[in-house]
Amino acid sequence: MVGEKEKDIFNQDTLLVMAVRTLENQFGEEIVDRIVEWKHDQTKENWEEISESEGRTDPEYLFRLFDDNVHDYDVIEKNRDRLEVKVESCKHAEIFKKFNAADVGKKMSCAGDQAVVEGFNPEINFERPEVLMDGDDSCHFIFELQKE
Template identity: 30%
Template sequence: MSVSVIEQAKIQAQVLVPLVKTLQAELGEARANALVRKALGDLYRGFGEEFWKAKNRDKHDPDLGKAVSSAFRTYGSDDALAYDVIEQTADAFAVDVTHCAYAEFYKALGEPELGFLLVCTSDFAVVEGFGPDIKLTRTQTIMQGASHCDFRYRRNDGGAR
């Protein structure tokens, strides 16, 4: 049986939320959050590397738009995300997420800041796993109270393809 990413996040939260809150109480919020970001960053960077290799195996010209689009379909399964694709090319993928069940879940727990720490910050680590020529820009998130999340993935000019 396959478990959707949103269901995985809910299961993980049962352990991670009390763990992070205890770390914050013992170490202070800034130190605890830095440790969590480092640990999860290493994990998600590895996920990004595996994903990028799997999507681009035997391709001399990896298509950024197709790869990231497939990731959004995976993370959005079970109605976890609603989004509008703004741009999709071999060198760019831009999307506005207009509904996020991850944010709704953490807000219902009363822990949107932990949702941002545990879910939203991982997006940048995953992209680091794609390689140094791929960058993500995001200026706002639903988790932090914005109307939408604005994901902008780009291949750097002159990056190897």
């Protein structure tokens, strides 16, 4: 049985695919790139506020990005200096791939991870050497506080 959260994710992602494809057809890819830039700025500002209000700037806090309702994942390492997580499956990736729109998912969903780090703490080095939307077997997230 599909839960309410899964229905919401499916509906939102489906509408996003339709909206992005419509905008691309009407105005070209540039309009989508502008929306992605705007979303990046908004996400960055939001995470700056979160960092300030929570008084946290460590990678461990970013574990909140992973949701058991959305992701099947394994935690490789989780502490104040480093967070490493491998996501084996992601509802968003499944939906975007179903609609042959992994490119949309990568721009509208995955790209936000970099903005989170930039806003939360630019001293965190973020890597994602594997990405489900690119056809890899997992999304491999590595957040590591840069040492001086």
